[in-house]
Amino acid sequence: MSKPTPLSGFPELLPEQKFVEQRVTDSLRRTFELHGFAPVETRAVEPLDNLLRKGETSKEVYVLRRLQADPEQADTDAGIGLHFDLTVPFARYVLENAGKLEFPFRRYQIQKAWRGERPQEGRYREFAQADIDVVMKDELPFHFDIEVARVMAEALSVLPLPPMKLRVNNRKLIEGFYRGIGASDPAEVIRIVDKLDKLPSTTVAEMLVAEAGLSEEQAKQCLSLAEISARDTSFVDQVRALGVEHDLLTRGLEELAAVVEGCSSVNGDRFSVEASLSLARGLDYYTGTVFEIFMEGFEFLKSVGGGGRYDALASDGKTTYPGVGISFGISRTLVPLLSRGVLAGSRAVPSAVLVALPDEASRPLSDAVAQQLRAGGVPAEVAAAPQKFGKQIRYAERRGIPFVWFFGADENGAATDHQVKDIRSGEQTPADPATWQPPAEDLVPAVLTQQSPDKEQHS
Amino acid sequence: MSKPTPLSGFPELLPEQKFVEQRVTDSLRRTFELHGFAPVETRAVEPLDNLLRKGETSKEVYVLRRLQADPEQADTDAGIGLHFDLTVPFARYVLENAGKLEFPFRRYQIQKAWRGERPQEGRYREFAQADIDVVMKDELPFHFDIEVARVMAEALSVLPLPPMKLRVNNRKLIEGFYRGIGASDPAEVIRIVDKLDKLPSTTVAEMLVAEAGLSEEQAKQCLSLAEISARDTSFVDQVRALGVEHDLLTRGLEELAAVVEGCSSVNGDRFSVEASLSLARGLDYYTGTVFEIFMEGFEFLKSVGGGGRYDALASDGKTTYPGVGISFGISRTLVPLLSRGVLAGSRAVPSAVLVALPDEASRPLSDAVAQQLRAGGVPAEVAAAPQKFGKQIRYAERRGIPFVWFFGADENGAATDHQVKDIRSGEQTPADPATWQPPAEDLVPAVLTQQSPDKEQHS
Structure with a gap:
């Protein structure tokens, strides 16, 4: 065998780097467990129909087959693939074990996932992430939104990483605002406003008029909302000053203020929590709080984590399981830091x-x-x-x-x-x-x- | 989504069971690190040509393809599969990183592997194992054979598991013995004697005559050797009493005695080390010491671990990397113990x-x-x-x-x-x-x- 070459998108660490990753995962685990989150590890594979329920990710899935599968027994293996996140397998785990779990169920999961997408720095085909979620039957009290934010904030603030920022917004708030200004298709407005991190605001304003049917004045109000951000609850008055009224907006403002207020004890130099009203997170299963995590000096990685509340994490037809959670990208964060030498282990052996x-x-x-x-x-x-x-x-x-x-x-x-x-x-x-x-x-x-x-x- | 059913061969644990597994892996890791073994984690996938270098395992490999791979770019993904053990990826890792590693290189690796074989209790399609190996350039001193045995013995003896037994033998010893009695094809004799755990000894004796060309007297001597076992070095005199002479046999006896002697400090009630002269381990890349681990009361699981010395773990044509190591099956051991209630966690939350x-x-x-x-x-x-x-x-x-x-x-x-x-x-x-x-x-x-x-x- 000649000297093998690395496989693009499948990063591996040297032992001195692996120590750093271990320190990070040990620390995350310790914080999560101190807060009563229980460990779950799911199998690497899921039935394809479970992986593909959300069509948009279908092209990233790695499908498995046995090399020498017996054609007559092929269906035994048919239709399994590697999971591409930890939410889909966790939702399935909750349904499968619902009778054996106590709700509210707090769990953390530190595990690898796989996506067949084009590799680039911070985006890998194999990557580790750390997820926390709280899941309930039927109805999940709002205070868990604050809890997951605070737990992840505490977990990340004690890591030896560059300063992190947790940006928070609320889907009710923005949807209520868009409804309040008279937008007929708030989902379309959200989709377009979400492009603000890639496109100039003038372009976004034009799209809001051309594609979402807003007036220029309405489009301007959307951009004014998106410009608001604050590390305290001062954003509430800024939003109210825009003069828009809607019940959903009121409820969203209360919730977002409660999250920011609830995280004030962890808001500091190494970790900040910020209400950021441009944040939308494209995925339409979020129904309230939404989160994204950014790392100072590494904004080019985009978010290194995210999450939010979904009122239907899972459902078996009879019972619905709402959840709220945050995911942190371990590989996405550490691999660039280690390969650039920002972090290193002090020795190659224990x-x-x-x-x-x-x-x-x-x-x-x-x-x-x-x-x-x-x-x-x-x-x-x-x-x-x-x-x-x-x-x-x-x-x-x-x-x-x-x-x-x-x-x-x-x-x-x-x-x-x-x-x-x-x-x-x-x-x-x-x-x-x-x-x-x-x-x-x-x-x-x-x-x-x-x-x-x-x-x-x-x- | 209706209630999902478990996937055969892909065991998952409830949180209270997962705590038990964490305790076991934490403890293994601690012992390995106290002995200077460095952590390595390899990617889950290997190029197929690396996985298939040993033909016998080819039918167990899970091959990956992207669900919507672009036919024109298909070769980007073509030919990768999930690793079926931790030795093949580790050998590749050593070659790939040889310039950045210090030899002798002690590593442990606690990770999952996948085999598409028929699931049964103790044999899973997805399973975790813990491997330790020491790898050197060109020549690996014998004292590392003793070291890996002692480290794994110590690691397993402190776990909350039923008593374990490490059976040890030496390929030089048995090959030298078979040569000493005049067998023309020692490899064939090894292959047949290895069936003693499945077939009655009279059948094995007949096969030795019919298939390996031995006389009845020679076959009888082979069985006499295989009957010998001891928790101390008394086996040496028992072998010598059979009156066979060969340089390889002498060297093998010395080595096996040194391993048993070197493990005397860990030989006790919860863990025993035993020279077991019937042990062969079919795989022909072992060249000296061979190990298998058994768990008391769970002999039906067959070995729950094993390993040995291979004089060519890896080679790039110029440099050869000999190694010696032992693997312990975490899932194979724990899943049966947990599902039978022999082990349980005391609570479902931390x-x-x-x-x-x-x-x-x-x-x-x-x-x-x-x-x-x-x-x-x-x-x-x-x-x-x-x-x-x-x-x-x-x-x-x-x-x-x-x-x-x-x-x-x-x-x-x-x-x-x-x-x-x-x-x-x-x-x-x-x-x-x-x-x-x-x-x-x-x-x-x-x-x-x-x-x-x-x-x-x-x-």
């Missing part, structure tokens, strides 16, 4: 200590020392070969292992005279393998950030 | 505490109390609705949440008079949300074992 090997006959001694360190929770490995100590130190250096452990042997052949060397400073001190601990920041690989790769570390 | 909600207006107070608990590392959720306290307690009960938190409000509307109730005992005591901790065994969902589902808990 080992904090390399136990030196004086000679091959001493391997059981070195093994025993390493095992004592591990019993104290310190990751350790033994040198692969009894090279000169200078070479063993370089062995550690190449892997980023910060400490090398030396020892002698007493007259009975037991290990003695233990010394630990910090190979960065060169400092060597006596130590007891049963009790020694490295500084906390050296115990496990650290996440280094570009600003100051040598010093700045996030835990 | 929350250790349900914070009561006196009335809807008090939600900010309840939220603040929950947040104080979370700041102390205690998973907590707030009751979904301000029902009567009896109903809120039953809400906690249904989810297995052990504690319910009550509070009052002082004249300024601040929370006061905090009380925590253990709903199992009914005991209610005053507590401070800023410092209160549940007993350690209640902090996170526990793993319950069948022997005594109410009491016995493993951490």
Whole structure:
């Protein structure tokens, strides 16, 4: 086999990068669980009819077949494909297990998904994401909209990532506004206003007139609404100043104000929550709150997450399951940051200590020392070969292992005279393998950030 | 959508079961990392030519195609399939990244794989496994055979599972023995002896005569060798007593004795390591040590793991990468244990505490109390609705949440008079949300074992 080449759209990480991803997923999981969200993992595949219920994604689905499927049994496998998000499989999981779940059901799901779309930075054919959702039977109280926003905000604000912004809007608010100005087809207005991030506002205004049948004055009001954004509830007065009245608008303003207000405790430098009235999210199953997440300095990635409320996440004909949730793109965020060196792991192995090997006959001694360190929770490995100590130190250096452990042997052949060397400073001190601990920041690989790769570390 | 039915061979877990799997994978990961094994995760797909290099597995591969692939661009996607194990993708990863890895390279990989085979208990079409391997350039010292056995033994012995047995043999030993008795085609003898777990020994003896051209006396010696097993190095004398001499046999005996000897510290009640001279493992890329793992009381699952040494894990024509490793079947082990109730999670949510909600207006107070608990590392959720306290307690009960938190409000509307109730005992005591901790065994969902589902808990 000659040297293989990477497969476009299927990113893989080196071990030192994988540590960073692990730190991120561990941290997300911890926050979600602290808030009572239970883990769910769904199979990678779904029946095609479940994947294709929303026609727009059909061209992205990877379909599976067994290479040597027996034609007579072909239907056993026929019609399954890889899931392209975690919402479709979760909705199916809720229906399938409804009798065994307690509602409201809070779940998180950190898993891969696949889309056969054209790869580009931040958009991959295989990608990991982290979703949280709360699902209820029949009716889902509004306070869960605030809860999912706050949980995701807290989860992202403690990650070692560039500052993030959660933009929030409300479909009732914009639909009520468009109805209030007399638009006959609010869905069409939403579709056109949603293009504001790609097209100049004059073009959007022309489209609103030509395609949504608005007057120029109505189109102008739509753009005025879209221009409003605020990190507090001051947007309410700005919207009211536009002089439009509609019950849905009133309800939407209340809900959006409640989300922004409810997130005030997490609103800060590393994470901000902003009412952003241009946000629409094209998908028409959202019925109230909508979210999108952006990363500072990486706006070219577009949103790195999003979500909202859907009044019918799933339905079996008798019972309807409304939900509200947010998804965060782990691969979309981390792969660009890692490949650009904005984030890096501090070493390529988990080992904090390399136990030196004086000679091959001493391997059981070195093994025993390493095992004592591990019993104290310190990751350790033994040198692969009894090279000169200078070479063993370089062995550690190449892997980023910060400490090398030396020892002698007493007259009975037991290990003695233990010394630990910090190979960065060169400092060597006596130590007891049963009790020694490295500084906390050296115990496990650290996440280094570009600003100051040598010093700045996030835990 | 009507109620979906499960897909045969694609097991999914309920949240309370998923906690058990998480506990197992977290524990495996911790042991592997303490021993310096670095994490690798490979993409789910490989080029078909890489998957099919070993013809025997070809019929199990799931091939991918994009549902609406453009015929003119079909070759972009053509020829990729889901990996059916973690060894093939790891070998490719090593070749692809050889210039960026340090050798010896210790890696663990905990991930799913897919095989389109007929599903049965313990054999799934989608399954998770945990692999460890050590890979070197050109030559891999023998002591790594001992290391991987010891690391996997340690990793499995601390899991809350039925006792496990690691059976070990050595291909040099058996090949040398067969050569020593004058067998002209040792590979054929290995293939036939490998059937001893399915066929009676008399049938195997007849096959050895008829198909491998052995005399009855030679066949008898082969069976005598296969009968030998021992948890210590006493097997060496038993083999020598058969009076066969061959250099390969001598080398194999030394190696097998070294593995058994090297694992003596982990040999115990919950985990045993046994030299088992009938073990061959059909796959012909193993060149020395071979391993299989069995679970007590679940021998019908056959091996729940296995591995060995391969002198050419990967090769790019110039450099050869030998390796030694062991794989453990997570789904194969856990899904039967969970579905039979041998293992269960103690609750369906991570929350250790349900914070009561006196009335809807008090939600900010309840939220603040929950947040104080979370700041102390205690998973907590707030009751979904301000029902009567009896109903809120039953809400906690249904989810297995052990504690319910009550509070009052002082004249300024601040929370006061905090009380925590253990709903199992009914005991209610005053507590401070800023410092209160549940007993350690209640902090996170526990793993319950069948022997005594109410009491016995493993951490």
